[in-house]
Amino acid sequence: MEKFQTLHSSAVPLPIEEVDTDQIIPARFLKATTREGFGDNLFRDWRYQNDDTPKPDFVLNNPAYDGKIMVAGRNFGCGSSREHAAWALYDYGFRAVVSSFFADIFRGNALNNGLLPVQVSEDFLHDIFSAIEQDPQATFTIDLEQQKFTIDATGQSTGFEIDAYKKHCLLNGQDDIDFLLSIKDKIETYEQQRQAAAV
Amino acid sequence: MGKTLFDKIWDNHLVSQVGEDTQVLYIDRHFIHEVTSPQAFAGLEKRGIPVFRPQQTVATADHNVPTKDQHLPIREELSRFQVDKLTENCEQFGVELYGLGHPYQGIVHVIGPELGITQPGMTIVCGDSHTSTHGAFGCIAFGIGTSQVEQTLATQCVLQRKPKSMRISVDGELQPGVTAKDIILYIISQLTASGGTGHFVEYAGSAISALSMEGRMTICNMSIEMGARGGMIAPDDTTFEYIRGREFAPKGADFDAAVERWSQLYTDEDATFDQEYHFRAEDIEPMITYGTNPGMGIGISQAVPEVPAGNVTFENSLKYMGLQGGQAMKGQKINHVFIGSCTNSRIEDLRAVAAFVKGRKKADHVNVMVVPGSKQVEAQAKAEGLHDILTAAGFDFREPGCSACLGMNEDKVPAGEYCVSTSNRNFEGRQGPGARTILASPLMAAATAIYGELVDVRELLNQN
Numbered sequence: 001m002e003k004f005q006t007l008h009s010s011a012v013p014l015p016i017e018e019v020d021t022d023q024i025i026p027a028r029f030l031k032a033t034t035r036e037g038f039g040d041n042l043f044r045d046w047r048y049q050n051d052d053t054p055k056p057d058f059v060l061n062n063p064a065y066d067g068k069i070m071v072a073g074r075n076f077g078c079g080s081s082r083e084h085a086a087w088a089l090y091d092y093g094f095r096a097v098v099s100s101f102f103a104d105i106f107r108g109n110a111l112n113n114g115l116l117p118v119q120v121s122e123d124f125l126h127d128i129f130s131a132i133e134q135d136p137q138a139t140f141t142i143d144l145e146q147q148k149f150t151i152d153a154t155g156q157s158t159g160f161e162i163d164a165y166k167k168h169c170l171l172n173g174q175d176d177i178d179f180l181l182s183i184k185d186k187i188e189t190y191e192q193q194r195q196a197a198a199v
Numbered sequence: 200m201g202k203t204l205f206d207k208i209w210d211n212h213l214v215s216q217v218g219e220d221t222q223v224l225y226i227d228r229h230f231i232h233e234v235t236s237p238q239a240f241a242g243l244e245k246r247g248i249p250v251f252r253p254q255q256t257v258a259t260a261d262h263n264v265p266t267k268d269q270h271l272p273i274r275e276e277l278s279r280f281q282v283d284k285l286t287e288n289c290e291q292f293g294v295e296l297y298g299l300g301h302p303y304q305g306i307v308h309v310i311g312p313e314l315g316i317t318q319p320g321m322t323i324v325c326g327d328s329h330t331s332t333h334g335a336f337g338c339i340a341f342g343i344g345t346s347q348v349e350q351t352l353a354t355q356c357v358l359q360r361k362p363k364s365m366r367i368s369v370d371g372e373l374q375p376g377v378t379a380k381d382i383i384l385y386i387i388s389q390l391t392a393s394g395g396t397g398h399f400v401e402y403a404g405s406a407i408s409a410l411s412m413e414g415r416m417t418i419c420n421m422s423i424e425m426g427a428r429g430g431m432i433a434p435d436d437t438t439f440e441y442i443r444g445r446e447f448a449p450k451g452a453d454f455d456a457a458v459e460r461w462s463q464l465y466t467d468e469d470a471t472f473d474q475e476y477h478f479r480a481e482d483i484e485p486m487i488t489y490g491t492n493p494g495m496g497i498g499i500s501q502a503v504p505e506v507p508a509g510n511v512t513f514e515n516s517l518k519y520m521g522l523q524g525g526q527a528m529k530g531q532k533i534n535h536v537f538i539g540s541c542t543n544s545r546i547e548d549l550r551a552v553a554a555f556v557k558g559r560k561k562a563d564h565v566n567v568m569v570v571p572g573s574k575q576v577e578a579q580a581k582a583e584g585l586h587d588i589l590t591a592a593g594f595d596f597r598e599p600g601c602s603a604c605l606g607m608n609e610d611k612v613p614a615g616e617y618c619v620s621t622s623n624r625n626f627e628g629r630q631g632p633g634a635r636t637i638l639a640s641p642l643m644a645a646a647t648a649i650y651g652e653l654v655d656v657r658e659l660l661n662q663n
Binding site: 015016017018020022023026027028030031032033034035045050073074075078079080081082083084086101103104105108109112113163164165166168175176177179180181183184186187190191194 | 214215217218219220221223225234235237238241242246248251262263277278280281284326327328330342343344345346347349350353354355356357358360362392393396397423426428491492511512515605606607614624626627628629632633
């Protein structure tokens with residue numbers, strides 16, 4: 001996993017609530033057996049017509065907006081546990097998603113792939129959308145070490161929560177599996193104790 | 200202070216603490232399927248490590264399989280490749296596979312319980328959000344992403360933050376025609392699609408304990424649709440009787456010892472929850488959804504809510520569904536009915552459908568698909584004569600798989616058309632691009648198939 005320390009970027013606004021993982025990546029595109037290439041089908045049915053021509057009014061097809069941050073309405077990532085949703089966002093080029101509320105499984109999947117979920121208040125989210133509305137190229141700064149999100153134009157900032165362990169993983173580019181493999185003796189001890197208790 | 204059912208099981212599976220919030224949880228049973236496992240196996244291969252406890256993992260092919268002619272090679276190339284990859288991985292890593300053609304094959308959340316693999320007090324994970332289904336047996340069962348599938352394969356553990364606790368009690372007696380599916384659709388409509396986020400739910404109360412195991416599985420299955428990490432129900436005699444005699448259940452004296460152990464799995468009277476909700480069974484009508492998330496549900500006698508001012512998400516949702524705020528749903532013409540999925544494809548569901556349609560014919564303009572949850576359900580439905588009743592009614596009885604629940608395999612609903620579905624998600628495009636899904640119980644789906652429009656099944660039952 002790539003390290004995440006600070007991110008300075010413009011953002012892509014998606015002011016829709018309850019964005020589910022079937023929208024982020026529809027099931028018919030989950031047939032690959034590798035992690036790469038899902039970005040092409042990110043938001044497929046919102047982004048393209050049935051004949052594969054782009055829908056001009058969808059934000060990813062609007063050249064005014066770009067950047068490594070997606071800003072979306074509350075309950076982002078609800079629904080299916082497909083990690084492909086996090087892979088698709090990452091593969092497309094996003095490194096952080098900002099919302100006022102994230103679904104649990106999506107949040108975990110994002111963190112396991114170097115995609116930072118930044119949860120802010122409903123009011124602050126509104127301010128971010130306003131900043132982008134005023135200037136589509138408005139930039140933002142995310143400082144993971146400080147757990148701080150800043151609207152650069154106004155200097156307005158807010159803190160955000162992240163699990164201490166996951167923060168450590170992201171800052172250092174480590175994944176859970178490295179850690180779990182390192183405590184294998186503890187896992188085996190647990191198994192032996194349970195077996196002994198069951199007899 | 201007393202402990203909750205959840206705490207008892209969680210604490211019993213705790214291997215280690217990492218920092219303040221994160222814990223290492225031991226996993227008793229791991230289910231895998233073709234869609235969310237290939238990248239995990241590739242990860243093991245890259246690291247050059249084996250599956251740590253292969254005998255605790257079971258695989259099946261369900262999401263991507265056709266539900267016709269399963270004895271023939273899968274026609275769609277990518278689907279075939281993915282299913283073949285699962286077979287290859289299971290052979291290479293020594294994991295038991297109930298693949299296409301195997302008498303145990305079926306939807307992962309149907310076969311685990313019916314084979315007796317799912318047992319009270321266990322921790323269970325699967326790369327599928329509806330893993331919450333297994334909570335019906337008094338398990339901590341939840342869906343995980345592929346990175347965690349890899350962790351589980353490699354170490355039989357996952358890293359988790361302990362969720363908050365929630366208890367939802369439903370007391371009283373259900374009206375005739377109101378089923379487990381209606382209970383859970385009602386609860387989600389009250390709590391919204393995000394109301395359970397961050398929590399693990401225990402369902403309790405007299406209306407819950409009165410349910411069969413199939414009904415309890417339907418309830419726990421949809422816990423994720425209100426955002427909850429999982430749902431569970433304390434095991435009781437109904438649970439023990441369901442498990443008794445199943446293929447992988449303990450037998451003889453071992454079974455008796457297990458029941459004694461399982462009987463300790465309940466929430467202590469003085470235990471407390473972070474959130475509590477109480478509902479009355481009598482308040483619940485046959486439910487349907489009108490929008491594009493499972494929280495957008497109403498009783499069949501109610502009208503579609505008006506769009507709250509300035510709510511773009513709600514407005515888009517009704518536009519997608521082709522519905523207006525204030526309109527009645529009863530009488531809405533329907534062209535497709537799907538009976539299946541990990542929510543409602545068990546033998547009891549098919550019995551309820553067959554009992555309603557026996558001697559009747561589907562409406563001419565409706566396509567009806569019935570997809571049993573497993574080879575075992577399929578065989579039983581045939582043995583009980585349900586298959587004959589359903590085909591005589593003009594229903595298309597197919598072979599087991601996830602089918603039209605998720606628009607991944609060949610079974611899809613055409614754009615712009617309405618489908619009354621016994622599945623779990625009415626998201627945009629879930630059953631195919633542009634498809635309009637209305638979630639309902641198997642009984643409501645059966646009635647829709649016969650009448651060709653949304654009806655209040657209570658009125659029809661009263662007539663008989």
